[in-house]
Amino acid sequence: MKRLFDLLVSLLLLMSFFPIIMIVAILVKLKLGSPIIFKQQRPGLHGTPFYVCKFRTMTDARDNGGQLLPDHIRLTSFGRFLRKYSLDELPQLLNVVKGDISLVGPRPLLMEYLPLYTEEQAKRHNVRPGITGWAQVNGRNAITWEEKFKLDVWYVENQSFLLDMKILVLTIIKVFKSEGINQDGHVTAEKFYGTNSSAKRGNG
Numbered sequence: 001m002k003r004l005f006d007l008l009v010s011l012l013l014l015m016s017f018f019p020i021i022m023i024v025a026i027l028v029k030l031k032l033g034s035p036i037i038f039k040q041q042r043p044g045l046h047g048t049p050f051y052v053c054k055f056r057t058m059t060d061a062r063d064n065g066g067q068l069l070p071d072h073i074r075l076t077s078f079g080r081f082l083r084k085y086s087l088d089e090l091p092q093l094l095n096v097v098k099g100d101i102s103l104v105g106p107r108p109l110l111m112e113y114l115p116l117y118t119e120e121q122a123k124r125h126n127v128r129p130g131i132t133g134w135a136q137v138n139g140r141n142a143i144t145w146e147e148k149f150k151l152d153v154w155y156v157e158n159q160s161f162l163l164d165m166k167i168l169v170l171t172i173i174k175v176f177k178s179e180g181i182n183q184d185g186h187v188t189a190e191k192f193y194g195t196n197s198s199a200k201r202g203n204g
Contacts, residue, residue: 001161006103010096021090024082028055031078037091042108045128050100052108053091057082086175092131104164105130106152109192116194117149124152127159134163137170145192 014021028036038056041049057079061069068074075083082088095101101108108129117124134155135148155163 002102002164003099005161005164006096009103010093014093014097017090017093020087024055024087024090027078028082032056032059032076041111042129043111043114043125044100044108045125047114047125049111050095050108052101053094055082055088055091057088089131096131100128102128102130104132104167106133106155107136113192116192118195120153121149121195123156124149126156132167132171134167137167137174140174145190146195 025036036056038054039051042052044050057076058071058074059076061074063069079088092101096103105128106124114122133152135143135151138151139147
């Protein structure tokens with residue numbers, strides 16, 4: 001039932017938002033250049049890799065050594081606008097259609113985090129990741145990694161159709177309020193180094 005709901009709703013949203021998607025794509029091309037779509041490998045259900053799709057929000061600015069400059073320098077005001085209203089997330093509807101992710105589920109993070117999870121935290125991969133999730137409507141990037149993972153695992157253990165509907169409604173509210181987009185001192189969130197490391201850094 002969840003997969004059918006994901007497929008029908010994502011197709012409906014793609015058709016409804018098609019004009020907006022095209023406008024954003026053109027603006028990204030003009031303001032940030034190519035490629036328009038940012039693709040990155042992320043862990044899906046049971047950790048199986050897939051490529052998540054987003055509109056790019058950063059430039060490719062590099063230092064004299066050819067290394068990419070820090071995120072906060074490469075993130076433009078236009079990119080901040082896309083992130084503020086989650087417009088950069090629209091291409092992920094294609095990931096939902098393909099079955100890589102669901103509309104609701106734990107957010108797909110970086111592949112490099114997989115060996116850092118505790119056994120409890122790894123339960124977040126027992127379901128398909130999602131565009132939005134329980135952690136996103138309960139703090140998003142404004143809470144610690146450990147808090148996010150507890151919320152993710154709670155969702156895995158308590159998921160239901162009604163809970164998904166609640167999360168989707170709360171997500172719409174959060175988008176309009178632009179809450180929890182950034183963690184203090186970071187463009188989005190601090191990198192995860194593992195629970196023990198986070199505790200030592202004062203984030204546990």
